[in-house]
Amino acid sequence: MRLASAVEESFHVWKIDSSEESSISFGHMTAVPSSKIVHFSWDVEEEQNGDHFIIEKSIDDGQTWETVSRVESIGNHKERHTYKVSEINMVEGISEYFRVSRVDIDGEKKVLDAVNIDHPILTNMKLIPNPKNVRKATTVSCESLICSEGEMNIYNRNGELVEQRRLNLSKGYNRCQIEVKNLAPGEYRVSIKDEFDNTLTKRLVVH
Template sequence: ISPTDPTDDYDFAIWGPYPPGSSPGSICPPLSQPIRCSYSALTGNTGLNYTATDFTEGVGGNKWVDDLTVITGEVYLLYVSNWSQSGLAFNLNWDLQNGASLDCTVLPMELIDLTARAADKEVRLDWVTATEHNTDHFRIERSSDGDSFMPIGHQEAAGHSLSQRTYGFQDPEPFNGMNYYRLILVDQDGSVSRSEVVWASFNTGDVSAPFPNPAEDLTLVPIELTRQGTVEWRVQDALGRLVLQGTRLLEPGSSMLDLDLRTLPGGSYTLSVFREGEERLASYPLIRR
């Protein structure tokens, strides 16, 4: 790896070997440790050579690791990082011996930015690709826990592009609380690759403290929703037992829940307000005189 600017610090990692015919979507992102890597802090040329005997170089290393002995048909994955973030190019120089040859397959997409941002009534996803090669479409997936993802939409890809392309997607019904998103790029040959996970926090409702509190027969709960939905309130006693509950369909905007407390004996309680049954919006202590 020869940087255009010799003062640039480049790092790299190599994974493999993978079986012959492995597609980019089946090996990227890699699921194992690299077989060669260097994150040396030195600038200038870096890579593999015939004199190095180690497989990895740390920050204080000399940038060079041991060469690879390869077999015909093997597939390898090379990752190159411009640690200097200069935006300048580099050249790849290959020294192939004993009849070895090289077939470089271009990855279907270079994703340079992916963001998720909560807006008024939705979460907005934006992403930018630097290049695309045989791309078909993006599948947008969402999760409430960062682990189990479900598809919520798709966006057609450029197919072939050597310039930056900007994409956007709006999630009109995000979860209350944390929302995790990722992109699944589907290539024209059906292979897929995943992006990193991004997230946004979204609040579908704002519940103010009940008043009066302490209360006698009635307490009021101000609530504001960003979209129509069913709101449920639950009152539990000091032992955690459910002693009062109710539901109401509310329109977007400001509303007032009126809770009839006449069936409750005097004491301390906990009031919890949920949206659509399980999305907790707020919890407050409540005292019945």
């Protein structure tokens, strides 16, 4: 099994099964995440006696796999065909693995390719209400894939630290409040950082 980057662009072909009864000439699979959806595609140059393909997912470094999609074979062919399918994917870990397997008409399954997708630990930082309309307080929120210690830092336009707060980041949604009445009018940079130095930053304007 070959692990490859989800954004790999090179293409190459090799024989997975060269028997006359059931053969396939296969390229590589790509898996491109977009919000909560992953778009899969793979190229097949030649195919004989195939029944269907399955996409499987693993969140434990390939120890166990769960089927997430099934795509029917187009039948015997000797010209390149690109299979495509998009599936909803709820992120379950920092690294997720996906593989494509081919099942022939006799029910024999053969793994063709595998890719991994690495997800950022911290995402979706927001300042609510809109920073330009802040008067008394604003809520800072973000999402984390893991539990960790962290901190929120506020810097002025000169890059000077004007406020620091320790955070206990939980897995999932996190939020805290900034009392902007304690800040002089001006522009600030608010950052959230976990114990592994993953950082998110947003601009804050205090009137």
